[in-house]
Amino acid sequence: MPPAVLELKGLSKRFGGLLAVSNLDFEVREGEILGVIGPNGAGKSTTFNIIAGVYGADAGSVTFGGKPIAGLAPHQIAALGILRTFQHNRPFSGMTVADNVMVGAHTRFRSGLFSVLLGNSSDEEAQRRQQADELVAFVGLSELRDADVTTLSFGQGRLLEIARALAGEPKLILLDEPAAGLTPAELERLGGIIRGIAARGIAVLLIEHDMHFLLPLAHRVVVLNFGAKIADGLPEEIRTNPAVMDAYLGGSLAPA
Amino acid sequence: MKGALRWLAAFALLAGLPFLMGGYYNDVYRKMLLWVALALSYNFLFGICGQVAFSHFAFYGVGAYSIVIFLFQFHIPFPLAVLLGVALCVLVALAVAIPSTRLEGFYLALATLALAQLFVVVLNEGGAVTGGPGGLANYRLPDVLGMRIAGPWYTAVIVFVLLFTLFVLLKLDRSWFGRACRAVRDNPEAAAAMGVNVARTKVIAFTLTSALAGIAGMVYAFVDNTVNPPIFGLDNAFLILFMVIVGGSGRHAGAAVGAALLFLLPFFLSPLVGHHHVLLFGVLVLAAILAAPKGLIGFYDASRRP
Numbered sequence: 001m002p003p004a005v006l007e008l009k010g011l012s013k014r015f016g017g018l019l020a021v022s023n024l025d026f027e028v029r030e031g032e033i034l035g036v037i038g039p040n041g042a043g044k045s046t047t048f049n050i051i052a053g054v055y056g057a058d059a060g061s062v063t064f065g066g067k068p069i070a071g072l073a074p075h076q077i078a079a080l081g082i083l084r085t086f087q088h089n090r091p092f093s094g095m096t097v098a099d100n101v102m103v104g105a106h107t108r109f110r111s112g113l114f115s116v117l118l119g120n121s122s123d124e125e126a127q128r129r130q131q132a133d134e135l136v137a138f139v140g141l142s143e144l145r146d147a148d149v150t151t152l153s154f155g156q157g158r159l160l161e162i163a164r165a166l167a168g169e170p171k172l173i174l175l176d177e178p179a180a181g182l183t184p185a186e187l188e189r190l191g192g193i194i195r196g197i198a199a200r201g202i203a204v205l206l207i208e209h210d211m212h213f214l215l216p217l218a219h220r221v222v223v224l225n226f227g228a229k230i231a232d233g234l235p236e237e238i239r240t241n242p243a244v245m246d247a248y249l250g251g252s253l254a255p256a
Numbered sequence: 257m258k259g260a261l262r263w264l265a266a267f268a269l270l271a272g273l274p275f276l277m278g279g280y281y282n283d284v285y286r287k288m289l290l291w292v293a294l295a296l297s298y299n300f301l302f303g304i305c306g307q308v309a310f311s312h313f314a315f316y317g318v319g320a321y322s323i324v325i326f327l328f329q330f331h332i333p334f335p336l337a338v339l340l341g342v343a344l345c346v347l348v349a350l351a352v353a354i355p356s357t358r359l360e361g362f363y364l365a366l367a368t369l370a371l372a373q374l375f376v377v378v379l380n381e382g383g384a385v386t387g388g389p390g391g392l393a394n395y396r397l398p399d400v401l402g403m404r405i406a407g408p409w410y411t412a413v414i415v416f417v418l419l420f421t422l423f424v425l426l427k428l429d430r431s432w433f434g435r436a437c438r439a440v441r442d443n444p445e446a447a448a449a450m451g452v453n454v455a456r457t458k459v460i461a462f463t464l465t466s467a468l469a470g471i472a473g474m475v476y477a478f479v480d481n482t483v484n485p486p487i488f489g490l491d492n493a494f495l496i497l498f499m500v501i502v503g504g505s506g507r508h509a510g511a512a513v514g515a516a517l518l519f520l521l522p523f524f525l526s527p528l529v530g531h532h533h534v535l536l537f538g539v540l541v542l543a544a545i546l547a548a549p550k551g552l553i554g555f556y557d558a559s560r561r562p
Binding site for chain 2: 079084099116119125
């Protein structure tokens, strides 16, 4: 079994009187697609935001590559190699598609401000630009490489989010409901891209609502309800788990 | 190599022109170039990094006053006086930026407005050091290697500072730093998620552009050979903002065009409307915000689109 990249142990987070995440344990392994599902308010987004450094945890630990990362700021977490996408696309609206992806590579630049001013950074710039072009091609947006991001469709914007996160050379990529709002054709393409990311050895943590999209894609699934984990297993096991059906699925798990 | 030749050609052209002008036009021309330099650096801060600051013209004043005070009040040698002037701008910029960028953007606007006001108060109350309300005058640029630099030759110095400013800004803009600044402007949360240290990026952009304003101010000090408080009041602080908005915020060419236009406009308007040209500026800015948010450069872009 490949080594764990990310480990959560006893993670809890309280908002006032609401226990949003309760004593949560799970890990994500290298090259694995881990799906996290649960009804609205189950604590998926809170967990996601704790890993990304947006929220601090009240208890428990988050370990990445063997080191504790709880309490680090979002930009420090990105620098370690955890890159995320947003559920509602958040492009940098004044820039081209390629430049948006270049921002994703921000932490990978080695030249400091002085070498930028002295003109010594052009090789690195060219190399990163080529890499950005490759990622734009990987998500299938090559024709829009130099387009203003405001001209992109919603689905294209979602793919850009993924290319931008990949530019940061993540060891772990966090995808926040990437299927939301996509057409069936776009969903199929997205599934292929996510499999391609995992095939590169990158761990994928996927928060998802759309079961029909997630179950065929994920290697393993964690189910949350009221902030706690109620199941953790292979997609086939989740499909037939009675607790999961009760909590969330209402028996609609059979493939459509 | 090709790049270096282009910069050299731009310098030769811009520095050569004033030799064909009379003294009056040379004076108008070089003041215009200084406004362009200021608008370019302000555009990086406001248009590219998205920071609303009103201190840019005050830093121009810090540069102008500090070089005069260091040279003629404290008799510090010229190169050291220049370095100290830049260092002073950097220190003041850090002192303003570090606390205020930790807060939301509105607080930077307030803090820089306060700084701009405080600066004028300090100038007025500075006694013999700043010359008080009358400012400092009756000095002149020390000879460099025994040569007196004046007239169109001094304009060449201004052209050099302008091109230096543009060079620095273009290098920054076309690097990871420029993209980080734009990302911070467009979506700070997403920028942070991509690893951009938002507060640090803002502080660096503020400090660098303020230092560039200070350098332009040092050169300005020897244009009229006088510095006094009314020059560095809030009127001009807002004028830079107007220049960038009218020309096209976030675009180098836009800032340059806006600066040249709003600087030259009063020369044509004053005979017609007297001092009411300020009113027309207000109308222009409103028109730009409401009808052409991309500024004059937006019209140029639209005309090039097929």
